[in-house]
Amino acid sequence: MPLDTSTYSLAHLRVDGRRWNELRRVHGQISTQAAADGSSYFEMGNTKIICTIAGPQEQRRGGNSGQSHDAKVEVEIGIAGFSGVDRKRRGRNDKRIQEMQHAIASAFTHTLFTHLYPHSTITIHLHVLSQDGALLAACINAATLALIDAGIPMSDYTAACTTGSTASYASNDEAADPLLDLNSMEEQELPFLTLGTSGGDDQVSLLIMETRVQATRLEAMVSVGLDGCRQIRSLLDGIVRAHGKKVLEARVT
Amino acid sequence: MPREADPSTNEQAFLLSALRENIRLDGRALDAYRPISLSFGEDYGTADVRIGKTRVRATISADVVTPFVDRKFDGVFTISTELSPMASPAFEVGRQDQTEILLSRILEKTVRRSGALDTESLCIVAGQKCFHIRADIHVMDHDGNLVDASCLALIAALLHFRRPDVEIKGEEVTVFSVREREPVKLAMQHQPFCVTTSCYEEGTILLHDATLLEEQCREGDVLISMNKFGEICQIAKYGGAPMDGLSILTCTNTVLERVKIFDQLVKDRIAEDEKRRDVGGLIAELSAENDR
């Protein structure tokens, strides 16, 4: 189903009525599940993720513990069969999912203070309930919230979002606009990248792009993405602070 | 579970302090590659790439299959990668290793998703017959920078490969063997190459073509695939140390330079190989004339 992008140039409004630099509704909750060490629920538009953290706990497999003096971060992503438009079951050995798991694990290995928990494992379980674009970005944001809930020390939030470009390869290259936070229809049509930042302004900890695009477009996409990540970061910060306030108020009364 | 031994603390410290003075252990400049050798096999579609001690062999094969129901007008193109214990004792047969998954994903994104091979040209009869092009990547020796070497080998092999010619007469399809009719080249739309940049010291030191030891000591890496027209086919920076947004952009410029060198290298070698093979076509070969 080709997306009609021609109307974009007329009113500068996207299929869902957003402007180029608008995020979708972001909603997050912390401590959604009592049984987990840390948990969160995160929505970016219609993409909905539940994240639970187990650990830091003793390493499950003793095999390679001898060499590591840092905690190991493991990620498990489960994409529910009902999450897409058509019902589809993905095996856990799907390479795309394994790649995402690796990306998330190595992004957090760097921001978490893993050296405080030698010989242990931190497992991040991500359950994708509904997907509508920005899957990897939403997973990262959900994991950040859940890791904060689990009380694992970290140097900074890892915030992520997607950016695209209205330039389909051949046409209107010069007039192309960058777009922030694509939904799944836009993701199918347009080149896009997932950007994750952590540790101060413009520090890119994760950048994944899977579609072909002119190198000249990249600069605009990255700078819009950095701005989007800044917005996401402040939203995440708001969620954490609101939760902290609620917890404190419950203590007082 | 066998596992690559981590380098000793002394080794790591030595390597890093040398890097801080812009010196690599093998004396290369930071953005220099080890000597690259590219050779082709006797058959069409085998390429052997050596970058320093790393050695990768790509083999292309074709057969006729029925296309997928949802893609009636497209041929099938698959890439399979195998890391055998031959390359490194850390690899095991049958077990899916992290390195292997990432390697196959990067190749998939660089070559397949970017549409390097025109799959529509592989269709013989819509919905019934098409070519299945299969690329096998065998890593023979692993001394770092597997992805760049595999990508180079894959593209070179695809350019080198010739598929059997076909003729369609109404319902009837004839596939000619190599002896009957000159086989045809694959339709390539562009030639993407992948370049890995390793970063050290919080992203301030960037280098290309890391050896295995350098890979083990790095803080992060950025894999960028581009073609010579300056199109980015794929970027993958999986976590690791954060990098400045701007330095990633400058990265793409150095990658483009490198990709142009790769492109020229493959082009030259292919031309050399063709020259060697060209003895005047089948006519010359089948000629009954003898030198007297």
Next chain:
Amino acid sequence: MANTIPLSPAELSYLHTSLSQTPPIRPDGRSPTQFRPLVAETDILPSANGSARICFADGTEAIVGVKAEVEKSSARPGATTDDIFKNSRDQDGDVDVDREESDKEGKGRDEWLEIAIEIPGMRDDDSLPVFLSAMLTEALLSDGGLKDRLWINSRFHWRLYIDILLLSQPRSYPLPLLSLTTHLALISTRIPALISEHDEDPLFNDDWEASTFLYPRSGELQARSKPPVTLLVVSIGEAVLFDPSRDELAVCDSAMAISVAQSAGAGLKVVALRMIDPPSRLTAGGVPQVLNSTSNPAATASLSPAEALVLREKDQGQTVWRPPRGGVRRAIISRIIKMVVENNGVGEEVIAGLAGVEA
């Protein structure tokens, strides 16, 4: 569950004794038929036909999504001529709704329903998810009404996918949680209204407001058919306890999963009943005073292993904890069944409670 029970023989014995009192004294002060509070919500996912989420008091959480897809029916061997005959008759005259309803009867097939369970840290072919999905499928299919409602016409049918996600580590036996969540998701499941007729390619009304519930909501509460719920019941001595906590499961004599369903026009009936190996069997027994080598070294030193075994057996769990052995008496099973299915019994209470959950 493989996770070990962190209770000493003395604690187990204390729990067992207080639970076998009449009335039993439960650690959290509940009555035998009282359930722990739970958090439930339905219709949480826009992309599924029906969905529900339940959070139990012990922190375990499950999400169920139901998705229906139209599928071409493969010809049923042997029955095709009959079907064609019936359809030709249908096309002759007007068909009223009642006829159509009755026409669906007996046409549903078991394979139109697919249940998949995902439990974190377990493979899909591990014994627990396979066993749980078999049990839930069995209970759902035993009431023929559901699969018959999936029939559209002789060429097409709905295929119902029920995906069950356990979001937390399986702390206690997860079957009741999964079953209640599935029940809740199924009663919120809606399928688009059919606007095409007879054997045409099915065409549906785009308006979600016009969709119909898979389990009809109109009519008397008693007359409606409802998907089954599976409850976990344990017996300890003479006592029968519903919704056992982890500690209670650790000392129970027997545990069983009982599935009840409400079919249209009739009351509750038991559709499946299974004994579950109680985790209490894995607990370590206590050492009777006569065998205690620290307080009674002289007496125990002279005992041969065979004599010690006899002494241990003689105690029969009277003075110290002994893991339960053997099965459960028939009288207790019949009491459990009666408590679940009787009018205003536990089963009705649970189903009514779930019916009250709002989106």
